[in-house]
Amino acid sequence: MPATSAAAKPSPSLNAHEFTVDDIEYLNHGGSPLLLRLFKPKGAGPYPLMIDLHGGAWCNQDRTGDTMFNEALAKSGVVVAALDFRMPPAAGYPASLADINYATRWLKARARELKVRADRVGMIGISSGGHQAMLAAMRPRDARYAAIPLAGSVGVDASVAAAVLVWPVIDPLRRFHHAKRLQAAGGTYPEQIDRVIPSHIKFWGSEEAMEEGNPVGILDRGEAVAMPPVLYVQGANDVVHPKAHLEHFVASYRRRGGEVELALYEGEAEGFIRNPASKAAPLAMQRIIAFVHGRLG
Numbered sequence: 001m002p003a004t005s006a007a008a009k010p011s012p013s014l015n016a017h018e019f020t021v022d023d024i025e026y027l028n029h030g031g032s033p034l035l036l037r038l039f040k041p042k043g044a045g046p047y048p049l050m051i052d053l054h055g056g057a058w059c060n061q062d063r064t065g066d067t068m069f070n071e072a073l074a075k076s077g078v079v080v081a082a083l084d085f086r087m088p089p090a091a092g093y094p095a096s097l098a099d100i101n102y103a104t105r106w107l108k109a110r111a112r113e114l115k116v117r118a119d120r121v122g123m124i125g126i127s128s129g130g131h132q133a134m135l136a137a138m139r140p141r142d143a144r145y146a147a148i149p150l151a152g153s154v155g156v157d158a159s160v161a162a163a164v165l166v167w168p169v170i171d172p173l174r175r176f177h178h179a180k181r182l183q184a185a186g187g188t189y190p191e192q193i194d195r196v197i198p199s200h201i202k203f204w205g206s207e208e209a210m211e212e213g214n215p216v217g218i219l220d221r222g223e224a225v226a227m228p229p230v231l232y233v234q235g236a237n238d239v240v241h242p243k244a245h246l247e248h249f250v251a252s253y254r255r256r257g258g259e260v261e262l263a264l265y266e267g268e269a270e271g272f273i274r275n276p277a278s279k280a281a282p283l284a285m286q287r288i289i290a291f292v293h294g295r296l297g
Helices: 067-075 093-108 128-138 172-185 190-205 208-214 215-221 241-253 281-296
Strands: 019-029 032-041 046-053 081-082 116-126 163-166 229-235 260-265
Touching: 019 093, 019 215, 019 241, 032 093, 046 067, 046 281, 067 081, 067 116, 067 260, 081 093, 081 172, 081 281, 093 116, 093 128, 093 190, 116 128, 116 208, 128 163, 128 215, 163 281, 172 190, 172 241, 190 208, 190 260, 215 241, 229 281, 241 260, 260 281
Parallel strands: 046 081, 046 116, 116 163, 163 229, 229 260
Antiparallel strands: 019 032, 032 081
């Protein structure tokens, strides 16, 4: 499917589904449970499954952070599993990727029970969650990410059929440098900048790790990766997630043969979908729903 602009007419809203919400333990690390919040439409299914990865600069928030996205998807007829995963101070990179990879396999192995199909699984992530969604989707069989065994499920992998990136930190190393430059220059900049710099350090530990786990760098280095179709959603005036990083990723992904639909909204800044005053927010949400059903429906 060719990329389209944010100005394209959104698909009409899908019929509203009633859904249930349950918290389920999917993994336990030494007595510390990890939960997922399952949004499950009522009905026979099978439904598409989206795995939601919350933002918070890799170090904050939890499975409740993206409820507005997950409820909208569930109402449209999508099962959503919003994950908790290990974060600093408990563990830094790549522990969260190992939890995400395991959760993907765990959910696929329970496809019948969840009324989903294992070949209709995608990921959605917001900000740092968008980064992790893309990284997990590109490296489903990475030995470090797939290190946690799933008993009784030989042959189930963590590959996904689509990824939705919502203002992702698509280039962690250059975003780190960008934030430090803004801070050093002083003046007016989004308050998030002061929070993300220490979070980069807590999660990654080093600039070398930021580059090793960098989707843009991975593409430019020619690493062999999975390349599912991507929807990339962002405000054109987003200072926290620089447009130049978006453009580099989109160009590299397409050059490597991947498909990217770019939904770039002029005049919108960071976090615009969460802003009730944003006229673009409902259009962006409809765009996400239409992409999920178009790719996984």
